[in-house]
Amino acid sequence: MTVLETIAPVLATGMFEWAWLMIAIPALGAALLLLGGSALDKVGPPVAVGAVLASFAMAAYLFGQQLLSPVGERAVSVPLYEWIATPTWSVQAGLLIDPLSILFALLITGVGALIHIYSLGYMAHDERKRRFFAYLNLFIAAMLILVLADSYLVLFVGWEGVGLASYLLIGFWQHKPSAAAAAKKAFVMNRVGDLGMTMAVMAMLALFGSSAFEAVNHGIGQAGPFWPTLIGLLLLVGACGKSAQVPLQAWLLDAMEGPTPVSALIHAATMVTAGVYLVVRSHAIFELSTTASTAVVVVGTVTLLAGAWIGTSKDDIKKVLAGSTMSQIGYMILAAGLGPAGYAFAIFHLLTHGFFKANMFLGAGSVMHGMNDDVNMRHYGALAKAMPYTFWTFAMGYLAIIGVPPLAGYFSKDHIIEAAFGRSALIGSLALLGAGVTAFYMTRLMLMTFLGEKRWQEGVHPHESPKTMTVPLILLAALSVVSGVAMNGWIQGWLEPATGAHPHEISWVPTPVGWATMAVVAVGVAVGWLLFGRRPIPESAPASSNPFTIVGRNDLFGDAVNDTLVVKPTMLLADGVVATDQRAIDAGADGLADIVQGLSSRGRQLQTGQVRRYALGLTMGVVGIGVVMILSQLA
Amino acid sequence: MSTENLLILAAIIFTIGAIGVMVRRNALVIFMSVEMMLNSANLAMVAFALAWGGLEGQVASFFVMVVAAAEVVVGLSIIMIIFRTRRSTSVDAASLLKL
Numbered sequence: 001m002t003v004l005e006t007i008a009p010v011l012a013t014g015m016f017e018w019a020w021l022m023i024a025i026p027a028l029g030a031a032l033l034l035l036g037g038s039a040l041d042k043v044g045p046p047v048a049v050g051a052v053l054a055s056f057a058m059a060a061y062l063f064g065q066q067l068l069s070p071v072g073e074r075a076v077s078v079p080l081y082e083w084i085a086t087p088t089w090s091v092q093a094g095l096l097i098d099p100l101s102i103l104f105a106l107l108i109t110g111v112g113a114l115i116h117i118y119s120l121g122y123m124a125h126d127e128r129k130r131r132f133f134a135y136l137n138l139f140i141a142a143m144l145i146l147v148l149a150d151s152y153l154v155l156f157v158g159w160e161g162v163g164l165a166s167y168l169l170i171g172f173w174q175h176k177p178s179a180a181a182a183a184k185k186a187f188v189m190n191r192v193g194d195l196g197m198t199m200a201v202m203a204m205l206a207l208f209g210s211s212a213f214e215a216v217n218h219g220i221g222q223a224g225p226f227w228p229t230l231i232g233l234l235l236l237v238g239a240c241g242k243s244a245q246v247p248l249q250a251w252l253l254d255a256m257e258g259p260t261p262v263s264a265l266i267h268a269a270t271m272v273t274a275g276v277y278l279v280v281r282s283h284a285i286f287e288l289s290t291t292a293s294t295a296v297v298v299v300g301t302v303t304l305l306a307g308a309w310i311g312t313s314k315d316d317i318k319k320v321l322a323g324s325t326m327s328q329i330g331y332m333i334l335a336a337g338l339g340p341a342g343y344a345f346a347i348f349h350l351l352t353h354g355f356f357k358a359n360m361f362l363g364a365g366s367v368m369h370g371m372n373d374d375v376n377m378r379h380y381g382a383l384a385k386a387m388p389y390t391f392w393t394f395a396m397g398y399l400a401i402i403g404v405p406p407l408a409g410y411f412s413k414d415h416i417i418e419a420a421f422g423r424s425a426l427i428g429s430l431a432l433l434g435a436g437v438t439a440f441y442m443t444r445l446m447l448m449t450f451l452g453e454k455r456w457q458e459g460v461h462p463h464e465s466p467k468t469m470t471v472p473l474i475l476l477a478a479l480s481v482v483s484g485v486a487m488n489g490w491i492q493g494w495l496e497p498a499t500g501a502h503p504h505e506i507s508w509v510p511t512p513v514g515w516a517t518m519a520v521v522a523v524g525v526a527v528g529w530l531l532f533g534r535r536p537i538p539e540s541a542p543a544s545s546n547p548f549t550i551v552g553r554n555d556l557f558g559d560a561v562n563d564t565l566v567v568k569p570t571m572l573l574a575d576g577v578v579a580t581d582q583r584a585i586d587a588g589a590d591g592l593a594d595i596v597q598g599l600s601s602r603g604r605q606l607q608t609g610q611v612r613r614y615a616l617g618l619t620m621g622v623v624g625i626g627v628v629m630i631l632s633q634l635a
Numbered sequence: 636m637s638t639e640n641l642l643i644l645a646a647i648i649f650t651i652g653a654i655g656v657m658v659r660r661n662a663l664v665i666f667m668s669v670e671m672m673l674n675s676a677n678l679a680m681v682a683f684a685l686a687w688g689g690l691e692g693q694v695a696s697f698f699v700m701v702v703a704a705a706e707v708v709v710g711l712s713i714i715m716i717i718f719r720t721r722r723s724t725s726v727d728a729a730s731l732l733k734l
Contacts, residue, residue, distance in 0.1 A: 608730065609729075609730030609731060610726075610727055610730055611665075611726040611727075611729070611730075612656070612657055612658065612659075612660070612665075612726060612727070615656045615657050615665075616657050619653055619656075619657060
């Protein structure tokens with residue numbers, strides 16, 4: 001098999017024909033919970049958990065089937081029905097279950113099921129629990145449509161579906177104005193990305209008459225040099241919106257207004273990685289355009305540093321993790337932009353990140369649960385004793401993300417850094433720097449939250465969370481530990497049918513780059529300890545004149561940039577339109593009316609109401625007519 | 636009595652009536668003036684009928700008299716109502732029809 005060659009899918013047989021059930025079950029669950037009304041308040045949440053577990057069982061079974069089948073038959077197409085039919089062309093809706101999409105299906109349903117179970121405990125006292133679980137099920141269904149689709153158009157349905165679920169769940173606590181605003185912000189910024197997606201899909205339909213992956217991959221090679229670049233850049237815009245990459249990153253930090261399980265599932269483990277999936281899935285397009293793939297690399301590198309920078313200066317535990325998510329997805333996007341060397345690593349890091357970041361977000365949720373929903377890390381401290389399960393599971397996530405061998409992040413991130421060095425020394429060094437900063441901010445988070453002195457507010461009594469919350473944490477922590485070792489030697493070969501063969505060999509023992517990464521990480525941890533481990537931490541953030549801190553605390557002025565570049569010009573334009581309307585168009589119409597009114601008020605003065613004057617007018621008129629008649633007789 | 640003199644008399648009466656309509660304020664006087672104008676027209680028609688030896692002018696003058704009688708009925712009742720509500724028959728006071 002040569003580089004880039006992907007296998008043609010075979011027609012589904014057996015259980016694969018029923019693969020749509022994976023999507024249908026959670027979709028049905030969502031419909032049932034939403035339409036069922038308050039009668040389902042009690043049984044609804046467990047039903048939702050059951051739906052996701054059923055989906056997971058289905059995905060696991062299909063995954064097992066694929067493991068057993070020969071490589072050439074691992075991509076299975078499941079045609080469903082004719083979606084749009086016109087005399088000239090038609091759109092078929094169908095699923096594609098190949099090694100790439102089945103991994104996603106496992107991640108989404110697996111982590112999704114754990115987070116559903118966790119939510120049983122976390123949302124136990126919420127009045128609108130049923131609705132919450134309905135939205136979660138809706139999200140699972142939409143995300144599965146996204147990854148299992150066999151064409152960009154069907155993918156776009158899922159793409160919008162997860163956007164809707166994200167909007168509903170960020171704004172779940174809609175009584176908080178900040179949550180409602182954050183939901184709107186996420187929705188609007190995602191629309192910008194969606195614009196890129198729609199234009200890309202329309203270009204594909206115009207060029208190839210179809211948006212199916214097979215047709216596009218086949219056709220793009222003959223489309224000339226311009227189209228791959230354009231479609232690639234448009235897809236990148238879509239990926240930036242969904243995956244919170246610079247310059248469309250500002251919504252992700254605000255998205256933390258949603259309940260913590262939502263942040264873990266949607267805004268860390270699954271939905272925000274859809275951009276990575278999109279780029280990897282469209283590799284045939286990006287291969288053909290150096291411009292587009294370089295743009296992907298630049299976006300990834302900038303975001304991995306920007307996210308890390310934000311992570312270093314936030315005091316809100318969820319926002320640190322959100323910055324970290326941005327940064328890690330930056331790594332994935334970077335890997336996806338590196339070409340055949342990076343696709344498998346992007347997906348590898350995506351999976352391990354899905355485990356350890358979901359683990360840490362749920363851990364943060366557990367901490368908030370014990371701290372009366374306080375998110376400020378300056379009010380934490382010394383929680384390791386009070387919450388042992390949370391602490392130890394979080395510690396596994398911590399070690400995994402900073403890349404301590406042999407935990408998950410070590411393998412997946414090191415491969416990306418190494419592949420980046422393979423591209424250029426500059427990109428590699430920046431990725432290396434990002435790893436150091438990651439180690440620094442995660443150490444800071446650990447020290448401020450779990451170690452050091454107690455800085456608890458009055459009336460706060462930290463306690464360990466219930467079993468429904470700690471069991472998912474333990475499972476995810478275990479996955480954070482073992483998933484790297486488990487997949488390291490396997491994932492490249494597994495993904496070969498979907499992403500093409502790879503020229504990059506993985507290694508088990510640290511390479512020179514691996515040693516350098518570990519050294520940088522050690523420095524990051526040491527700096528973190530020096531700054532936050534040895535000294536007591538003030539309870540309110542000290543005023544800082546350090547420009548790095550100020551910029552970081554303000555989310556790199558992302559909102560200000562958007563305001564200046566987009567909002568203000570738009571407002572100016574709107575003001576201009578209003579002014580034109582009022583001063584030119586309205587003034588014209590009003591002026592005409594004024595003229596008519598002026599003339600008529602002059603004319604009105606003729607009507608004095610004095611009968612004698614009317615009589616005079618009448619007489620004069622008759623006399624006038626008489627004179628004219630006499631004169632005409634004379635003439 | 637020549638037709639010409641009759642016409643001159645009719646014109647004089649008509650002019651008096653027209654001026655009366657235009658300058659007097661009392662509605663009753665204006666009414667009387669209108670009657671003068673109508674009767675001057677009758678006079679002119681009768682004079683022409685005499686001159687031409689036809690009957691049309693005389694018949695027409697009868698019509699005018701009938702119409703004038705009807706007009707008096709309606710007009711006088713209006714004036715009565717105006718007088719009842721306003722205690723005046725001045726036409727200048729009844730200027731509500733202006734905007």
